[in-house]
Amino acid sequence: MARLGIMGGTFDPIHYGHLMTAEEARDQYRLDKVLFVPSGHPPHKPESSVTESKHRYLMTVLATLTNPAFEVSRVDIDREGITYTIDTVTDLKALFPHDQLFFITGADAILEIITWKDAHRLLGLCDFIAATRPGYSIEALETKLGALYTSYRDCFHFVEVPALAISSTDIRQRVRAGRPIRYLVPETVDHYIRKNRLYQED
Ligand code: ATP
Numbered sequence: 001m002a003r004l005g006i007m008g009g010t011f012d013p014i015h016y017g018h019l020m021t022a023e024e025a026r027d028q029y030r031l032d033k034v035l036f037v038p039s040g041h042p043p044h045k046p047e048s049s050v051t052e053s054k055h056r057y058l059m060t061v062l063a064t065l066t067n068p069a070f071e072v073s074r075v076d077i078d079r080e081g082i083t084y085t086i087d088t089v090t091d092l093k094a095l096f097p098h099d100q101l102f103f104i105t106g107a108d109a110i111l112e113i114i115t116w117k118d119a120h121r122l123l124g125l126c127d128f129i130a131a132t133r134p135g136y137s138i139e140a141l142e143t144k145l146g147a148l149y150t151s152y153r154d155c156f157h158f159v160e161v162p163a164l165a166i167s168s169t170d171i172r173q174r175v176r177a178g179r180p181i182r183y184l185v186p187e188t189v190d191h192y193i194r195k196n197r198l199y200q201e202d
């Protein structure tokens with residue numbers, strides 16, 4: 001039984017925060033592979049404000065190329081309509097029925113992902129690895145998760161990531177303002193953004 005990490009995201013664009021989180025989770029939880037899953041239409045972001053999935057997919061491929069344990073999945077991009085985490089995890093469980101799945105996410109995003117509607121089904125399919133800033137209070141998150149945490153304590157794991165301050169929103173604003181994004185994203189992603197003139201206007 002392989003241990004498979006799932007890193008879902010808009011990846012608009014992918015950055016070193018995402019990559020460092022996936023690598024740290026891989027190392028600390030002995031994951032055999034991390035699958036990056038660029039989103040189709042995220043439920044909380046209007047479609048027009050998100051870059052074409054073709055570009056987000058290709059940047060994710062470029063960024064993950066040099067890590068033999070990283071791969072990119074098209075399950076969300078190729079699905080019609082709005083995608084929820086439960087759909088992603090259900091599809092990947094069908095593709096990899098014998099693997100143990102670990103959904104990797106930012107600690108703050110975990111409360112948005114685990115909506116009460118799907119919580120029990122979701123936690124029956126995968127574990128969660130939540131990325132926190134060093135010094136972040138895990139107790140505060142446990143309190144917010146409440147009864148869910150008490151019932152599924154063994155399904156929640158944590159990983160400290162120093163690069164957590166990096167955000168795609170900041171990177172898009174930097175490009176628009178003509179400021180550097182070097183050292184925030186892999187060089188190939190920087191080149192891809194310039195070549196395709198992404199993030200030039202609102
Ligand atoms: P945006 O600024 O557009 O919201 P983002 O930088 O938050 O983008 P997403 O694609 O929305 O990136 O995030 C994908 C996943 O990665 C989410 O689970 C999110 O919590 C997590 N994440 C985002 N930024 C970081 C970071 N710097 N370090 C670790 N995890 C991150």
Ligand code: MG
Pocket residue numbers: none
């Ligand atoms: Mg975000």
